[in-house]
Amino acid sequence: MFFSTTPRPESLRAIADVKLFPYWLDDPAKPESTPPLTSQIETDLAVIGGGFTGLWTALQAKQVDPNRDVVLLEAGEVAIGASGRNGGFCAASLTHTLDNGLSHWEKELPKLIQLGRDNLDGIEATIKRFDIDCDFIRSGEIGVAVEEYQIADLHEEVEQAKQYGVPVHFFDQNEMRARINSPSFLAGAIDMSNAMLNPARLAWGLKRACLGLGVRFFEGTPVTELEERRETILLKTPHGQVKARHVAMATNAFPPLLKHLSLYVVPVYDYALMTEPLSKAQHDAIGWHGREGLSDNANQFHYSQMTSDGRILWGGYDAIYYRNNGVDPHFENRPASFALLADHFSQTFPQLEGLRFTHAWGGVIDTCSRYAVFWGKAYRGKLAYAMGYTGLGVGASRFGARVMLDLLSGKKTELTELQMVKSKPFPFPPEPFRSPIINFTRWSLERADRNAGKRNIWLKTLDALGLGFDS
Ligand SMILES: Cc1cc2nc3c(=O)[nH]c(=O)nc-3n(C[C@H](O)[C@H](O)[C@H](O)COP(=O)(O)OP(=O)(O)OC[C@H]3O[C@@H](n4cnc5c(N)ncnc54)[C@H](O)[C@@H]3O)c2cc1C
Incomplete structure (x- = not known):
């Protein structure tokens, strides 16, 4: 049809x-926003972004080390980004699909499948432990x-x-x-x-859990600039500053504070x-x-x-x-x-x-050419980021956050040694080439849908290179 x-x-x-x-x-269950940052503060870990990736980072950081001071800075309100706007599919897969996992990480796929199962179990356990009413099923x-x-x-x-x-x-x-x-x-x-769930309720429940463990939230607080100091990073915001020993960047498809990341992510x-x-x-x-x-x-x-x-x-x-x-x-x-x-x-x-x-x-999705989250570090290991979920980050964001925390620890762990974690997606071309190439790819996909799935030479070339455009 x-x-x-x-x-x-x-x-x-x-x-x-x-x-x-x-x-x-x-939803009347929406919690009050926390006030913006209006002073100069210091912290062990500053998380930028109050979607699932940022919330899971803050929560797991506190669970691993309750003495670590954690601050979360959100430009708008918690869940205002993709995390409060999605379809509520909470997949076990970390690789978008099995097929995509096979085409990129065939050797480690069994391990990634197991890590994905453990990740979903971890989400369910957290929902139970903090009594989060989010219709998880x-x-x-x-x-x-x-x-x-x-x-x-x-x-x-x-x-x-x-x-x-x-x-x-x-x-x-x-x-x-x-x-x-x-x-x-x-x-x-x-x-x-x-699993399926109500995503905003999950995000708000995670916020409540973080607040209970002592995470300091500042909503209405966009980070406008990062400046490296010797042992810290200075995060500038309109009315205050944070001096942080470590930074976890969880800003998804929004304009990245590290400009070169635009090469890897297309906002769709x-x-x-x-x-x-x-x-x-x-x-x-x-x-x-x-x-x-x-x-x-x-x-x-x-x-x-x-x-x-x-x-x-x-x-x-x-x-x-x-x-x-x-x-x-x-x-x-x-x-x-x-x-x-x-x-x-x-x-x-x-x-x-x-x-x-x-x-x-x-809502805006962080599309990358491998369809699955990727990570990286900057400022000599003081900052880590996770992005590129390509429309499947409700479940995978908890894993994305765990890997960021491992990267920031500076130690080699089971997760930091994964090929999936060490590799990056193939970059997209910059503008003015980006628009026509994406539009031609979309046109080709639409034509394939109307032609019994038959892919033209352009799509076949992308397939052969393990590249693509999806949401
Ligand atoms: C319409 C739609 C449907 C989707 N459906 C599904 C689905 O069914 N299943 C699934 O798995 N995935 C789905 N996704 C994708 C999924 O929602 C995302 O992968 C996931 O929510 C990503 O979480 P995040 O925390 O990385 O990003 P976000 O939730 O986007 O959070 C990023 C946050 O960072 C903040 N921010 C950005 N820049 C700054 C800054 N400089 N300073 C401070 N804060 C900043 C933003 O305000 C935002 O709140 C969908 C997405 C959309 C848009």
Whole structure:
């Protein structure tokens, strides 16, 4: 089934009253922000960024050494970045997909799979230990085929998963539609190693846990400049300064304080909608009683979750790069993407005709050419960074944070010696070449989706080099 490229009037009506704000952040459970930094302070560890990577860094630093002083500086509010805007898929995989892991780190893949499982167990244990109410559920995630050729891809994924002991099971069309009923679903494969959750609630719970362990938070505090001193780094902010022995940079797709990192990361905007709660009759019409995550197997894919209060989050498809690494709040509103998403939703679930959307939003993703987090150090080992999750950082960010802490310790550890940690992604070309190359790649991916998955010479070349563009 091809997804439409021109939205129908009824789809526009379904989004007519949306609130242009992330559903997850529009929640009475949102905690008060902490005041900005207005003085000169010193610390053992300064964390820049209050998304999952920054929060996990601060939490794990305190858990390892409760005497270490830890400060977290956030430009806006905790969870205002990708961490409060995502689909809520919390994957065990650290490598984006098994296939991507195979193409980059075949030898250490079994170890990375085990580290990924331990990481997800660690997330679940933290949620229990700090009593974080974030609807965490090990419901698994279903990849669906919406075109004939994708069925073969699913079979291949299941076979590959079997070889590596990853619990993925195939559903034929009847089994798939018995779980989640859409006339466009031809088959499915469920990966039982993944969980689903409410991301903003997790981020706020981690903030509460950090505060309880003594982490000092300063929200509304952008770090504008870093200056190396002999034993410390000075972090400058509009109304105060921090002298830090170590710095963990967790700023994701936002303009990096270390300029050269722009070579490795492309900021890409991804968009999502949330429906009103389904009535019992609507819910029964589509099934989906297990809260499994859902995504289709195209290059330009949709992802979806059923929330605990019976709404459907529906996002993806468009992945928009704005010229010159554009990152700006006004890019979060893209009516054309919202209209397409609404139209694709009604194509997928025609039984839900008349269901309206309540929220629409966008968020920025840190795309890198290897689709998986990478790390590095600067200022003679006093600063470490982790970025490049490429749309799959809800789970992997805890691992990204652990590795940063190991790098800052200056010691060789099991994690610092991983090839995945030692290597960097292939850089993207700078502007003015970046825009046309990305747009040509997107055009090629769209064409492949409309041509039974057949990839043109450009995509085949990128595949052969282990490179790509994804969200
Ligand atoms: C629409 C959307 C859907 C997604 N869906 C999924 C999904 O279902 N599953 C999944 O695994 N991943 C998903 N992702 C990706 C996932 O959300 C991210 O990988 C993850 O949240 C990254 O966390 P982070 O802490 O590294 O970044 P962020 O959450 O973006 O946090 C970075 C923080 O740094 C702050 N900051 C930036 N610069 C400065 C500065 N100079 N000084 C101080 N603070 C600064 C920002 O304000 C921001 O709060 C999605 C992303 C988007 C946008």
